[in-house]
Amino acid sequence: MQIKQVRKVFEPYFLKAKELYGFNSNIDFKIDLKGYSTIGQCIWRDKKNFTIRLHLLLLEKYGDSYLHDVLPHELAHAVVYCLYKNRVKAHGKEWKRILKSFTLVDSKVKYEVLQKIRESKRYRYGCKCKDKVHFISTILHNKIEKKSATYLCKVCKDTICLI
Numbered sequence: 809m810q811i812k813q814v815r816k817v818f819e820p821y822f823l824k825a826k827e828l829y830g831f832n833s834n835i836d837f838k839i840d841l842k843g844y845s846t847i848g849q850c851i852w853r854d855k856k857n858f859t860i861r862l863h864l865l866l867l868e869k870y871g872d873s874y875l876h877d878v879l880p881h882e883l884a885h886a887v888v889y890c891l892y893k894n895r896v897k898a899h900g901k902e903w904k905r906i907l908k909s910f911t912l913v914d915s916k917v918k919y920e921v922l923q924k925i926r927e928s929k930r931y932r933y934g935c936k937c938k939d940k941v942h943f944i945s946t947i948l949h950n951k952i953e954k955k956s957a958t959y960l961c962k963v964c965k966d967t968i969c970l971i
């Protein structure tokens with residue numbers, strides 16, 4: 809999906825912010841988030857220049873639903889900053905009130921795809937079961953490496969090893 813489409817979905821939210829709060833700052837978009845902990849982010853240099861960072865994979869996979877979820881959320885951060893600077897909490901009552909006033913579509917997406925990214929951050933271990941992959945956390949993996957832990961497959965009872 810292109811920035812053009814992002815701007816199209818963003819437009820009505822932006823107009824609302826303008827109408828309700830006199831918000832008229834410049835908002836840029838960057839599609840560069842890749843991890844599994846941040847689904848969107850609003851950063852700023854000053855009251856006039858904001859950048860909303862979007863998640864590459866979520867945008868691709870969930871399209872407009874993702875945008876209707878994340879754009880009003882991030883825009884509300886920008887409006888809060890213009891009205892209150894850093895005097896209020898990021899997700900405090902001012903932010904909640906503003907976000908509520910933007911609501912056009914109720915879009916609460918469950919981002920299952922993030923679970924997959926999470927899993928891919930884990931170590932993959934195999935056992936005797938055909939094609940079975942055990943996703944092992946870094947903590948457990950380190951223990952196994954130091955031989956302070958072993959882990960058996962519950963099905964084949966084999967000691968799993970790194971694949």
Ligand SMILES: [Zn+2]
Binds near residue numbers: 898
């Ligand atoms: Zn937020």
Ligand SMILES: [Zn+2]
Binds near residue numbers: 937
């Ligand atoms: Zn097994």
